[in-house]
Amino acid sequence: xxxxxxxxxxxxxxxxxxxxxxxxxxxxxxxxxxxxxxxxxxxxxxxxxxxxxxxxxxxxxxxxxxxxxxxxxxxxxxxxxxxxxxxxxxxxxxxxxxxxxxxxxx
Amino acid sequence: xxxxxxxxxxxxxxxxxxxxxxxxxxxxxxxxxxxxxxxxxxxxxxxxxxxxxxxxxxxxxxxxxxxxxxxxxxxxxxxxxxxxxxxxxxxxxxxxxxxxxxxxxxxxxxxxxxxxxxxxxxxxxxxxxxxxxxxxxxxxxxxxxxxxxxxxxxxxxxxxxxxxxxxxxxxxxxxxxxxxxxxxxxxxxxxxxxxxxxxxxxxxxxxxxxxxxxxxxxxxxxxxxxxxxxxxxxxxxxxxxxxx
Numbered sequence: 122x123x124x125x126x127x128x129x130x131x132x133x134x135x136x137x138x139x140x141x142x143x144x145x146x147x148x149x150x151x152x153x154x155x156x157x158x159x160x161x162x163x164x165x166x167x168x169x170x171x172x173x174x175x176x177x178x179x180x181x182x183x184x185x186x187x188x189x190x191x192x193x194x195x196x197x198x199x200x201x202x203x204x205x206x207x208x209x210x211x212x213x214x215x216x217x218x219x220x221x222x223x224x225x226x227x
Numbered sequence: 228x229x230x231x232x233x234x235x236x237x238x239x240x241x242x243x244x245x246x247x248x249x250x251x252x253x254x255x256x257x258x259x260x261x262x263x264x265x266x267x268x269x270x271x272x273x274x275x276x277x278x279x280x281x282x283x284x285x286x287x288x289x290x291x292x293x294x295x296x297x298x299x300x301x302x303x304x305x306x307x308x309x310x311x312x313x314x315x316x317x318x319x320x321x322x323x324x325x326x327x328x329x330x331x332x333x334x335x336x337x338x339x340x341x342x343x344x345x346x347x348x349x350x351x352x353x354x355x356x357x358x359x360x361x362x363x364x365x366x367x368x369x370x371x372x373x374x375x376x377x378x379x380x381x382x383x384x385x386x387x388x389x390x391x392x393x394x395x396x397x398x399x400x401x402x403x404x405x406x407x408x409x410x411x412x413x414x415x416x417x418x419x420x421x422x423x424x425x426x427x428x429x430x431x432x433x434x435x436x437x438x439x440x441x442x443x444x445x446x447x448x449x450x451x452x453x454x455x456x457x458x459x460x461x462x463x464x465x466x467x468x469x470x471x
Contacts, residue, residue: 146258164258164283165290168251172297182254188264192257193250 130162130170131179132212135197135205138180142196144187145171171195179204230259233281238463240291243298244375249461251294259284300375321373322366326358333441346434349403353396353435357442360392364449372456382462393446400439407432 137148137155145167153161162170174180179201182193197205228234234252241248262283266276299307306314333339343350367384370376411428414420420428 144258144261145254146261163290165286166293168255169290169293169297172251172294176297184253187257188260190257190260191253192261193254 128170130166131174132205132208133160133162134167134170134174135179135201135208138195138197138201139205142183142194144192144194148195174201229263229277230256233259233284237286237291239379240286242295242378244300244377245457245460245462247298248377255284302374303376306374318369322362322369325365325368326361329361329445330358339438342434342438345431346403346407346438349399349406349435350438353399353403353439353442356392356399357396357439357446360389360396360442360446361449363389363392364446364453367453368449371453377460377462385457389446389450393443393450396439396446397443398439400436400443403435403439404432407435 133152134148137143137151143151145164148171149162149164149167171180171182175182175195178198180195181198182195184191185194187194234256237255238248238252241251243251259280262280263276266279267273271279306317309317330339343354346353363384370381370384374381408429411420411425411432414428415425
């Protein structure tokens with residue numbers, strides 16, 4: 122669980138789901154749009170991450186009748202939200218520290 | 228269906244067990260439709276939108292391997308830790324043990340030994356053919372439902388061979404019993420045995436057909452159960468060109 126969770130892709134997927142349920146295509150589009158195209162995740166990389174997170178209980182998939190074909194929509198579980206919160210804090214600390222280094226501050 | 232070829236290709240490359248594989252293909256299908264609709268909204272014609280969508284959803288070898296790795300069944304994961312020889316031994320025991328237990332159970336519940344003795348050589352042949360058919364069924368049971376191996380190689384085990392063997396054991400039973408009856412009636416008509424001997428002879432002659440039909444019934448019932456199990460898991464019918 123921890124290994125998948127700590128990967129950058131898994132973190133980004135959890136971030137994409139923090140403001141509501143999304144299906145696979147929406148997650149990929151969300152990440153690309155929100156990062157102005159900086160982060161783009163291929164579907165070949167996305168599905169293994171989604172399935173691993175689902176197996177680990179961090180997200181859950183539900184089939185919803187959207188349009189002609191039912192779509193699998195993912196949401197964060199309680200465990201997933203908790204993990205995202207703690208990882209987010211850790212990442213913010215990391216970015217802050219790195220920012221200081223880049224800024225040349227002591 | 229628009230994505231049939233693409234989904235069939237992905238299906239063939241995956242080693243994910245069913246029904247997870249069927250669900251993933253459904254998920255992929257749903258996302259393909261979304262992507263296609265968006266391409267169309269952006270003004271592309273059908274062919275261009277389809278091509279653009281397929282480019283977006285191109286899966287390389289690593290992606291397939293990653294998906295397979297996520298879905299490796301727990302039993303396969305455990306067995307993979309064993310050395311090759313131990314694994315083979317364990318798998319052989321897992322396949323052979325149910326057959327042995329079944330034969331022991333039959334021997335306890337019905338006088339199998341006396342059936343075989345009375346039926347003669349043909350009953351031994353029926354036992355061998357029937358046991359082989361049951362062994363093939365137990366192998367399938369183990370591979371498909373315990374190992375949960377639904378790769379193309381594993382699903383190629385899905386042949387009618389056990390049914391042919393079941394038919395063979397039944398026909399051998401009919402032949403053995405008919406021959407037995409003929410011999411008894413011939414001896415009676417020749418005055419070699421009396422009425423009491425005929426009764427015993429005819430009873431003993433029925434042994435091959437009892438043994439043959441018992442094995443055939445077991446094999447057919449197991450075959451039906453296995454096919455129902457595959458259907459419940461959403462394995463496409465013998466993987467004959469259809470996505471689940």
